[in-house]
Amino acid sequence: MNAYLAYLVFPGFLFTAAAGMLASWIDRKLTARVQWRVGPPLLQPLYDFVKLLGKETIVPKGSSKITFLLAPVLGLVGVTFVSTMVWSAMLWPEGGFTGDLIVVLYFLMVPSLAVILGAFASKNRLASLGASREMKLMLADELPFLLAVLVVIIQSGGSLKLGQLMTYQQSYGMILGSVSGVLAVVVAVLTMQAKLTLVPFDIPEAETEIMGGVFVEYSGPPLAVFKLTRMMMLITMPAVLTLLFLGGVKFEGWHILWSLLKFFVLLLLITLIRNTSPRVRIDQAVRFFWGPVTVIGIVAVVLALLGF
Amino acid sequence: MGIKLKALTRSPWVYHLSTGSCNNCDIEILDCLTPRYDLERFGIVLVGSPRHADALLVTGNMTAKNIPRVKKVYEQMPKPGVVIAVGTCALGHGVFNGSYVMPHTVDEILPVDIYIPGCPMKPEAFIAGVAKLLAVLRQKA
Numbered sequence: 138m139n140a141y142l143a144y145l146v147f148p149g150f151l152f153t154a155a156a157g158m159l160a161s162w163i164d165r166k167l168t169a170r171v172q173w174r175v176g177p178p179l180l181q182p183l184y185d186f187v188k189l190l191g192k193e194t195i196v197p198k199g200s201s202k203i204t205f206l207l208a209p210v211l212g213l214v215g216v217t218f219v220s221t222m223v224w225s226a227m228l229w230p231e232g233g234f235t236g237d238l239i240v241v242l243y244f245l246m247v248p249s250l251a252v253i254l255g256a257f258a259s260k261n262r263l264a265s266l267g268a269s270r271e272m273k274l275m276l277a278d279e280l281p282f283l284l285a286v287l288v289v290i291i292q293s294g295g296s297l298k299l300g301q302l303m304t305y306q307q308s309y310g311m312i313l314g315s316v317s318g319v320l321a322v323v324v325a326v327l328t329m330q331a332k333l334t335l336v337p338f339d340i341p342e343a344e345t346e347i348m349g350g351v352f353v354e355y356s357g358p359p360l361a362v363f364k365l366t367r368m369m370m371l372i373t374m375p376a377v378l379t380l381l382f383l384g385g386v387k388f389e390g391w392h393i394l395w396s397l398l399k400f401f402v403l404l405l406l407i408t409l410i411r412n413t414s415p416r417v418r419i420d421q422a423v424r425f426f427w428g429p430v431t432v433i434g435i436v437a438v439v440l441a442l443l444g445f
Numbered sequence: 446m447g448i449k450l451k452a453l454t455r456s457p458w459v460y461h462l463s464t465g466s467c468n469n470c471d472i473e474i475l476d477c478l479t480p481r482y483d484l485e486r487f488g489i490v491l492v493g494s495p496r497h498a499d500a501l502l503v504t505g506n507m508t509a510k511n512i513p514r515v516k517k518v519y520e521q522m523p524k525p526g527v528v529i530a531v532g533t534c535a536l537g538h539g540v541f542n543g544s545y546v547m548p549h550t551v552d553e554i555l556p557v558d559i560y561i562p563g564c565p566m567k568p569e570a571f572i573a574g575v576a577k578l579l580a581v582l583r584q585k586a
Contacts, residue, residue: 165485174483181488184455188499191449193523195496348493356496356523 148224150217157368158182160404164371167408182368189361197354200260208255209355209362215247216369223376226299227385233300241299241377242286245332248366249275252341252351255363259354267350270419271334271341277426278331278338281324284434288312288321289381291441303385311384316445320437322382324430326403329374330410331426333367337414338422375403449525453499454579456488459529460498460522464515464551466505469565470532474502477568484572487579495521503555506534506547512554519555527578530557531571533564 143149161182169176196202222241226233249271256268289312290296293305312318331338342350352363379385379399386396417425463471477484478491492498495518507515519528528551533539535551551557561574 169483169485173480175486176483177485177488181456184452184488187448188452188456191452192499192525195521195523352497353494354496360497 143225144217144221148228149221150213152224153217153220153369153372154365156372157365157370158186160372160375161368163401163404164408164411167405168412171409171412186361186365189364190358192357194357194359195354197259197261200354201258204254204258205354206359208251208258209359209366211254212248212251212366213362213369215244215251216366216373218247219244220369220373220376223299223373223380227303227376227380228388230300230304230385233298236297237299238286238290238297238302242283245374245377246275246279248370249332249334251366252363255355255359256351261354263348263353264351267341267343267353270343271351273419273423274331274334274338274340277423278328281426281430281434282328282332284431284438285321285325285328286381288317288434288437288441291438292318299380303380306384307387312382313384315441317437317440318382320433320440322378324434324437325378325382326406326410327430328426329378329403330407331422333370333374333407335407336411337417339416340419340422343416371404371407372400375400375407378403450582450585453525454582456490457499457527457575457579458490458492458497459500459502460492460495460518461502462495462504462515462518464503464505464511464535465508465547466532466534470504470534473565473568474504474531474571477571482568482572484575487575489575496523498522499526501526501528501555502531503528503535503551503557504531506538506541506544507549507551507554508546509548510546512549515551515554527558527582528555529559529561529575529578530555531561532566533562536560536562539564 145151162177162179165181166176194206196205219241222233222237222244226237253268253271253275256264256271289302292312292315293302296302296305306312313322334341342352352360355363379396383399386392386399388396461471461474476482495501499522501519501522503515530536530551534541537550538544538547541547552560559574559578561571563570
């Protein structure tokens with residue numbers, strides 16, 4: 138019973154959805170302020186979601202119907218699992234099991250996989266183009282991200298448990314405090330942008346060239362679920378990064394503000410990167426991630442092994 | 446129907462459809478999204494696919510060649526949705542009245558919910574028109 142509650146209400150689905158909507162609003166409002174606009178009201182993400190739930194669902198002719206409709210749910214399940222495990226590890230570090238870090242890393246890929254599945258199932262050439270780009274982007278950003286995570290594992294003495302990673306950082310200082318840690322955070326922030334498929338790596342969606350790409354055929358509730366997944370990813374990725382590199386959160390006294398500040402800084406970073414850079418081509422993105430970013434990641438791992 | 450329409454008035458996503466306009470109205474519509482007018486205050490966003498749209502924004506003359514395509518785009522929009530006709534050309538034919546390549550006006554093909562005149566319409570007129578439409582929809586909900 139408790140486990141169901143954890144997955145469905147707190148810190149699972151409902152909590153992450155609410156937090157994600159708030160994060161999405163902060164993102165849109167900041168974007169508006171950067172562009173010297175007023176921006177949407179606080180409840181805008183909720184309005185969008187409810188409106189999409191009330192719309193008609195159109196399944197394109199010739200598409201594979203079951204995959205098309207199930208793909209959004211798959212993505213939502215993936216992000217809910219990641220969020221629940223990461224938040225549980227942050228709130229109750231003694232819980233969890235050895236190797237839950239690996240499980241989280243796998244589930245982090247599920248939303249992207251769901252997008253690819255749904256796009257290929259929709260029988261639209263723009264969606265297929267977007268899906269193939271999403272796949273390449275996934276291949277590109279996974280390697281540097283894992284290298285960055287490896288730095289954390291090496292520094293904390295080979296631990297694969299999320300709770301232990303956090304307690305290590307809370308007693309010996311956060312990973313960001315070391316040279317290899319700084320390099321790892323740079324790599325992780327860049328790959329986070331790609332995992333969220335935000336500008337400059339919004340190549341799978343590319344509104345101006347392939348009209349929303351992977352989501353082009355989605356309408357109504359399935360689109361609402363995809364949008365919700367994106368909003369939840371927007372708060373879950375900073376949570377993963379906070380846990381791995383910034384020492385997690387602590388809910389006592391002043392630490393509450395400090396913990397919230399970590400999230401806010403990461404969100405601000407995402408928004409500012411997204412507002413100050415143009416979209417790159419897919420070949421440029423792959424070259425960027427497999428070239429300089431991977432090199433930085435390898436340097437960080439070597440430094441971590443040498444004890445810096 | 447109530448809550449559906451109510452939520453729709455809070456976040457109408459607009460798909461922009463040109464049926465043979467001179468591009469002037471289209472530029473004025475983009476003007477509405479600039480910092481000076483900022484339509485995102487009302488939750489209005491331009492989307493790239495008719496599948497995501499709640500409002501079909503039609504500009505231009507509706508040339509004969511475009512009629513089947515316009516019908517197709519309207520069918521691709523998930524319901525409930527509204528149609529906004531913008532500019533003198535979309536309302537009547539303006540200076541092109543009587544031309545043999547434009548047998549129909551927009552409202553003979555699509556169920557238009559609101560007409561916004563002007564050649565091109567001013568962004569202020571567009572915002573005022575959309576606000577009126579949203580008020581009517583809110584009353585209906």
